[in-house]
Amino acid sequence: MMADLPKDPVMLLGTINMKLRDFYPTLDALCEDLQVGKDWICSTLSGIDYEYDPKRNQFV
Template identity: 40%
Template sequence: MSLENIPKDPVMLMSFMNMKLRDKYSSLEVLADDLDISESELKELVERLKSAGFDYNSSRNQFI
């Protein structure tokens, strides 16, 4: 999956990521590996979410 197919809107991106994490992946790293998202692309996604006020909580495995 390329970043082109991932929502650009921060709220939609947060919802997309949380759905994937909830339904299929045990961590951000597993999600990135399975979706062929590079480490730098993952950092970009996390920063995009952080700038919109969403932080990743590893113990809950979701963005809040």
């Protein structure tokens, strides 16, 4: 499923935050369902200075 996610970090940010907002209660649930590595998402988005905030359930 990872192939379906954008490789561009800014596009990935929008996609992940939209999926978290609309479909998943946590980042772990998203990663499990989409079969994508949490480390990959977090490291890619940290490259553009975004970190996951579990209280807000989004990358900020």
